[in-house]
Amino acid sequence: MAALFQTKLIVVLLALVLSSATIAQELEVDELLSLRREKLARFRLYLHEIFDGSNATLAYAAHGNATNLVFGTVSVLNDILALGPEASSKVVGRAQALSAIASQTESALTMIMNFVFTDGKFNGSVLTIAGRNNLNLKVRELPIVGGTGAFRYARGYVRTSTIFINQINKTALAEYNVSVLHY
Ligand SMILES: *[C@@H]1O[C@H](CO)[C@@H](O)[C@H](O)[C@H]1NC(C)=O
Ligand SMILES: *[C@@H]1O[C@H](CO)[C@@H](O)[C@H](O)[C@H]1NC(C)=O
Ligand SMILES: *[C@@H]1O[C@H](CO)[C@@H](O)[C@H](O)[C@H]1NC(C)=O
Ligand SMILES: *[C@@H]1O[C@H](CO)[C@@H](O)[C@H](O)[C@H]1NC(C)=O
Ligand SMILES: *[C@@H]1O[C@H](CO)[C@@H](O)[C@H](O)[C@H]1NC(C)=O
Secondary structure (H helix, E strand, O other), rough: OHHHHHHHHHHHHOOOOOOOOHHHHHHHHHHHHHOOOOOOEEEHHHEEEEOOOOOEEEEEEOOOOOOOOOOEEEEEEEEEEOOOOOOOEEEEEEEEEEEEEOOOOEEEEEEEEEEEOOOOOOOOOEEEEEEEEOOOOOOOOOOOEEHHHHHHEEEEEEEEEEEEEEEEOOOOEEEEEEEEOOO
């Protein structure tokens, strides 16, 4: 009870000090969130990528000059985020990422990625993933570091696998199992 009162007091004091209507409103939202219980959501998403051609969702932005050609490669993604693996699966947004091959010995990406939801249950929210994606492993785990909207204060992890890379039609498919704690 005392802790709750203190928290309320701090929130009220902060609101007074900052004395901006918008910020006070945001704090009220935060205060409401603190009364809610954190919940665990688990769901699966598929990233549909076109890695070459005029409709490519992958762009190479820079490369290193080392003898090992891949080290230093920087790429940008705007992959389709869908509920299923088929081309006809419901699209719920985009997976936008910046990634770099940051190892001389492995095809390991250091990446930051946003799942930008534009449809479905999480429409308007963004889930942010940042971590190491070692492409040599069948299953990779990356941390969820935060988000916006439904994913404010989010934390958790994703487990991802490449399902196929098709060199003929230049498409790739990856599966993402998401486990996220959020309010
Ligand atoms: C790119 O997408 C457009 C629109 O969907 C389509 O008409 C075109 O054939 C595609 N181009 C390639 C190379 O797949
Ligand atoms: C990479 O570029 C740097 C700076 O221009 C140069 O000193 C170095 O020799 C280059 N390395 C290779 C492997 O070309
Ligand atoms: C998603 O949210 C945007 C912005 O609030 C809204 O314009 C759009 O209609 C929504 N889309 C769906 C499919 O609900
Ligand atoms: C995702 O979850 C499904 C169902 O539990 C499982 O079959 C699949 O192997 C998981 N994928 C990854 C990359 O962990
Ligand atoms: C490309 O090939 C894969 C099979 O490897 C298939 O599932 C996918 O639908 C194809 N995509 C296009 C756009 O033809």
